[in-house]
Amino acid sequence: MTTNSNKQSRLRSIADSDMAVGWLFTLPFLVLWAWWFFYPFIQSFIRSFQDANFAALDEAKFIGLQNYITILHDPQFYRAVLHSLQIVVIAVPIQTVLGLLVAMLVNQKIKGKGIFRTIFFIPYITSQIAVTTVFMMLFKQGTFVTEFFTLFGFADTTWFADTRYALLFVSLLFIFQQIGFSMIVYLSALQEVPKDLYEAGQMDGASKWAQFRFITIPYVKPITFFVVSVATILGFQIYDQIAAISRYGALGSPAGATSTVVTYFYQNGIRYMNIGYGSAAVVLFFFIIMIITFLQKKLLDEKG
Amino acid sequence: MRKKLKLPATLMIIFALILVLAACGSKNEGDNQTAPNGDGDKKTTVTMGFWGTAQDLKTYQDAANSISAEYPNIELKIKQYPSSDQFWNALPGEIAAKVAPDFIKISNEGALEYINKGLFAPLDELVKTTGVDMGKFNKAASDIWKVDGKVYGVPNSSSPAMFFINEDMWKKAGLGAYPTTWDEVQVAAKKLTTKDVYGITINLDPYHITNYAKSFGGGWGNGKTINTPENVKALQTIFDMYDEGVAVTPKSLGFGWDGEVFSNGKSAMTTGGHWYKSFLKDAAPNLKYAVVPVPKGTVNGSTLISDAYVVLDDAKNKEAALQAAYFMTNEKVQMDFLKLGNNSSLTSLSDKYFESNPEFKAVQPAIDYSTDFGYPEESKKFKDELVNNLENNILGGMKKSPQEILDGIQAQFK
Numbered sequence: 210m211t212t213n214s215n216k217q218s219r220l221r222s223i224a225d226s227d228m229a230v231g232w233l234f235t236l237p238f239l240v241l242w243a244w245w246f247f248y249p250f251i252q253s254f255i256r257s258f259q260d261a262n263f264a265a266l267d268e269a270k271f272i273g274l275q276n277y278i279t280i281l282h283d284p285q286f287y288r289a290v291l292h293s294l295q296i297v298v299i300a301v302p303i304q305t306v307l308g309l310l311v312a313m314l315v316n317q318k319i320k321g322k323g324i325f326r327t328i329f330f331i332p333y334i335t336s337q338i339a340v341t342t343v344f345m346m347l348f349k350q351g352t353f354v355t356e357f358f359t360l361f362g363f364a365d366t367t368w369f370a371d372t373r374y375a376l377l378f379v380s381l382l383f384i385f386q387q388i389g390f391s392m393i394v395y396l397s398a399l400q401e402v403p404k405d406l407y408e409a410g411q412m413d414g415a416s417k418w419a420q421f422r423f424i425t426i427p428y429v430k431p432i433t434f435f436v437v438s439v440a441t442i443l444g445f446q447i448y449d450q451i452a453a454i455s456r457y458g459a460l461g462s463p464a465g466a467t468s469t470v471v472t473y474f475y476q477n478g479i480r481y482m483n484i485g486y487g488s489a490a491v492v493l494f495f496f497i498i499m500i501i502t503f504l505q506k507k508l509l510d511e512k513g
Numbered sequence: 514m515r516k517k518l519k520l521p522a523t524l525m526i527i528f529a530l531i532l533v534l535a536a537c538g539s540k541n542e543g544d545n546q547t548a549p550n551g552d553g554d555k556k557t558t559v560t561m562g563f564w565g566t567a568q569d570l571k572t573y574q575d576a577a578n579s580i581s582a583e584y585p586n587i588e589l590k591i592k593q594y595p596s597s598d599q600f601w602n603a604l605p606g607e608i609a610a611k612v613a614p615d616f617i618k619i620s621n622e623g624a625l626e627y628i629n630k631g632l633f634a635p636l637d638e639l640v641k642t643t644g645v646d647m648g649k650f651n652k653a654a655s656d657i658w659k660v661d662g663k664v665y666g667v668p669n670s671s672s673p674a675m676f677f678i679n680e681d682m683w684k685k686a687g688l689g690a691y692p693t694t695w696d697e698v699q700v701a702a703k704k705l706t707t708k709d710v711y712g713i714t715i716n717l718d719p720y721h722i723t724n725y726a727k728s729f730g731g732g733w734g735n736g737k738t739i740n741t742p743e744n745v746k747a748l749q750t751i752f753d754m755y756d757e758g759v760a761v762t763p764k765s766l767g768f769g770w771d772g773e774v775f776s777n778g779k780s781a782m783t784t785g786g787h788w789y790k791s792f793l794k795d796a797a798p799n800l801k802y803a804v805v806p807v808p809k810g811t812v813n814g815s816t817l818i819s820d821a822y823v824v825l826d827d828a829k830n831k832e833a834a835l836q837a838a839y840f841m842t843n844e845k846v847q848m849d850f851l852k853l854g855n856n857s858s859l860t861s862l863s864d865k866y867f868e869s870n871p872e873f874k875a876v877q878p879a880i881d882y883s884t885d886f887g888y889p890e891e892s893k894k895f896k897d898e899l900v901n902n903l904e905n906n907i908l909g910g911m912k913k914s915p916q917e918i919l920d921g922i923q924a925q926f927k
Binding site: 262263264265266345346349350366367369370371372456457458459460461462463464465466476479480481482484 | 606718769891904908911
């Protein structure tokens with residue numbers, strides 16, 4: 210009797226604990242995450258060791274590491290990785306800096322700042338295909354945009370049809386859309402910075418730059434890691450924009466100038482229906498992103 | 514406080530479970546369904562997938578609405594895809610997810626790969642059990658859809674590739690008879706090229722490139738004859754026109770395909786097909802154009818594009834799918850398509866095509882010498898390789914010779 214009552218009271222105390230309630234609240238997310246992300250990833254991992262036709266998965270055969278060996282000997286894969294890295298290296302720092310600057314701008318006591326915030330955020334919530342289509346109209350040969358860029362030494366050409374500029378075009382698209390997200394995240398961080406720190410800085414004669422350097426930046430550092438990590442992952446995953454500019458042609462058009470790791474996977478795994486090979490590319494891609502994110506965190510930690 | 518949290522926590526768990534169950538339960542969506550009809554019999558829902566114009570969709574929708582007169586137990590749903598590329602890209606995923614249509618209308622451009630991978634059902638046995646009459650189609654169209662002696666498609670239409678010329682631009686340039694050879698095209702293209710207009714659109718797309726190849730007596734020979742001297746000559750002709758500045762790709766001008774360049778008056782000539790008629794009717798109703806056969810390189814040659822209805826191997830009710838597909842080839846539906854420029858595969862309508870489409874009369878002789886595309890079995894991979902290599906030269910400034918390009922591709926498709 211006493212033992213039973215002890216057990217019941219222990220169960221009750223577990224049920225009442227913050228830990229249990231916390232788990233219960235995260236359970237819906239965990240279930241969905243496991244269903245939509247973890248399970249498919251395990252599936253992809255298993256498939257990566259198979260010779261599997263996407264449309265006849267029942268006939269898949271185990272081939273060990275053959276898919277990985279083939280990928281690592283394929284120059285197109287390295288080209289795709291290089292393009293993905295180029296997008297990330299170009300776009301992530303720019304969108305992070307611009308996101309912070311815009312957030313600081315709309316955090317000022319200015320008239321209509323709500324409108325400005327909305328304007329900067331709209332591209333982020335607009336369909337990627339719609340934004341790409343508008344950009345494609347703007348970056349056609351002979352438009353005022355391409356003519357403007359001739360001032361900086363660019364040729365007056367249709368950017369997304371020119372192998373020299375197509376990847377830059379994709380990077381610009383990404384920056385334009387991603388700034389809104391970075392701005393909102395930074396804005397919430399900036400509003401948390403205690404005002405008395407700036408007041409104290411002003412009293413000590415700190416310049417605006419010094420306040421920014423020694424108060425703002427350290428305060429938003431965790432957010433910077435978040436913004437950079439998210440943008441890096443999204444930069445690696447960029448697909449819709451490339452699919453839009455490659456319509457009616459080979460994915461990664463023109464001439465593979467916009468091929469990325471994702472398009473490499475899609476082309477091999479879905480378009481050519483070799484899902485085993487595509488899955489191997491995805492698994493490699495997963496580890497590439499993981500290593501880069503880990504390095505980013507380490508770098509930011511050391512700088513801090 | 515903790516007790517207050519118990520209720521929402523429980524509700525969250527229930528919500529999560531419902532979502533998961535809903536996700537699992539939706540697996541069979543899109544499968545054939547049977548439901549009792551008014552007479553108490555079971556009605557089979559069949560879905561047809563296609564890509565095409567708004568005019569095509571209307572014709573199909575009208576046909577779907579009237580199918581019950583012939584097949585009271587079939588309910589037909591139409592699913593339109595935005596473009597052929599999106600169709601071919603989406604189809605494998607849909608097949609794997611078991612949500613693909615039961616039958617689809619496709620062209621012979623990409624069918625072989627799917628047939629060889631066993632995704633389309635052979636129709637021979639189904640034809641016997643359903644009693645559909647495959648003898649009503651002309652032989653050329655029927656033969657295209659036979660692979661290793663098995664029938665895979667109910668022929669819908671077949672027509673040769675065509676060459677389109679902007680009549681007003683042609684006359685304004687003071688040019689006489691329409692061109693019959695690529696040499697004449699090159700001369701005309703120079704005269705037609707102005708500050709705003711290119712003489713010719715050469716879409717770097719396998720359909721168009723194949724027509725150049727065939728007109729020089731070449732072709733891909735299902736992957737065996739990619740780097741032949743004939744194909745090299747064809748590519749050289751294309752490169753020459755680009756080098757002379759008289760040719761343009763749709764992409765360079767920010768357009769999706771050749772029809773858009775032509776309809777916007779940005780080029781005076783282009784290779785194309787029967788679909789131009791319904792497209793131009795909407796896109797440029799006032800544009801006057803002439804249609805001639807694909808010009809000669811060294812021989813008369815062009816592609817024969819053939820549409821057919823194929824039943825997917827995964828279709829739940831293949832017989833119903835074949836019956837619905839067959840219904841699309843009745844004379845009423847075929848006449849509607851004929852008016853839109855499709856050359857019906859029905860023998861009974863073969864004389865009516867050029868009567869209803871006098872603008873295509875000049876291409877009638879091409880029916881006799883036009884042939885299948887002959888892409889390698891891995892057609893998508895081949896097409897991507899071909900396009901990438903040509904774009905590299907035309908849009909990327911590479912200076913590979915046609916021989917180098919074709920040798921490189923040939924090495925991958927032995």
